Amino acid sequence: MFLVEQREAIKNMSDETFETVKNSVVTKLSEKDFNLMKEKGRFGSEISLHQYNFKRQAQDLEEIAKINKTDLQAMFEKVFFSSTSKRMDVKLTAEAHTEENAEYFTKNKEHEIFKLLERQEFKSAQAKYHAD
Secondary structure, eight states: OHHHHHHHHHHTOOHHHHHHHHHHHHHHHHOOOSSHHHHHHHHHHHHHTTOOOTTHHHHHHHHHHHOOHHHHHHHHHHHHHSTTOOOOOOOOOOGGGHHHHHHHHHHHHHSHHHHTOOOOOOSOHHHHHHHO
16 A cells, blocks of 8 residues: 555645755755765766766756656656556565455455556466466
């Protein structure tokens, strides 16, 4: 139910909260590399991914400045709740919590966002891996 809770939180987010979160992201992204290892790591990522965009930090800051609350809400809905959404839900369980897990599964199964999903269940990752 995490996504459902986040959906409600984003729908009901105040303008003030949105701006606070946005400013936090800008502050974090604006931080200068405090040593050469940080800079090497940032540039190394660009090189290893064959992107070579060494101005990504500045470009990301420009793009973040353009985002508004309505854009965020629309993107969240599109990514997680539209008919084109695709995701993999991984359910990790412990034998000690079998009853509790069954209750959550039933509760989730009844929610509107899960009704139209095509589900495939594998008892273990190894069984799926070896079946292919």
